[in-house]
Amino acid sequence: MMFNNLKEAIAKKIFVRRFKPLERKPIIFNSFVKEARKFLILLPQSKEMFEQSLKIVEFLKNAGKEISLIVQGDLLEGTNLLEFNLKPFTEEDKTKLGAPSKKFLTELRKNDYDVYIDLSFSHNSFEFAIGCAAKAKFKIAFNKKGAEIFGNFILPLEENNPLNSYENFLNSLEMF
Helix, strand or coil, rough: CHHHHHHHHHHHHHHHHHHHCCCCCCCCCCHHHHHHHEEEECCCCCCHHHHHHHHHHHHHHHHCEEEEEEEEHHCCCCCCCCHHHEEECCCCHHCCCCCCCHHHHHHHHCEEEEEECCCCCCHHHHHHHHHHHHEEEEEEECCCCCCEEEEEEEECCCCCCHHHHHHHHHHHHCCC
């Protein structure tokens, strides 16, 4: 357990140095979702949360947005997500520290996005590194350890009720 915490801390320090944290400039959020065209979304790695988070993806799809999804490969079975630009990952796409491989990050950074959304509640080095590396004007994440380093729009987190957190986020998106 202690070794895993050390691995996480080392990986996070590496990615903070490698990818500069966002500059803290005032941002006007009143219409960024309406104006944004390209979205990159990191879906949760747990099956239950993955299924609940798809409401956000569906909302953005219905709004006519171009969506790319970072998703754990084994969660794709039995879904209808093939209509999206998928960036699946497996354990082979992770380093010994649990961060994304150089190849995965290089592929991810080929595109610029208007909005990056981290729909996961967990705080591991893989998801942290994706948040730091994603090339997006707006980065949205739930209030979890490290999110303030890469996110410029932090959402309240209800760990005991993920569905409620996603519903609140959906309501926020509808306002913007």
